[in-house]
Amino acid sequence: MSLHVQPNARKSGIVGLHGDALKVKIAAPAADNRANAALIEFLSEALGVSKSAVVLRHGATSRRKVVEIAASPELASRVRALAESRITNHESRITRRPR
Secondary structure, three states, X not given: OEEEEEOXXXXXXXXXXXXXXXXXXXXXXXXXXXXXXXXXHHHHHHHOOOHHHEEEEEOOOXXXXXXEEOOOOHHHHHHHXXXXXXXXXXHHOOOOOOO
């Protein structure tokens, strides 16, 4: 699964889609691998799998990460439901400038 991770967030959570990746905010700093550890813990709790079932395959020092999750086939539909229940496209947000 491809992820776009934002460390140092106010609270951890799944935001929605960021291009072809699932955007996840993590309330831990990127220093000393703390954000990666918090990401694995957050995903395991959110998806109902053990921490050992979540493996960071690529992107240990990048915001763009690839994780592998060893779980049942129903997990894909659970992840899709989590993503679709959030804002699904950051580019579609309308921002208005004050006059």
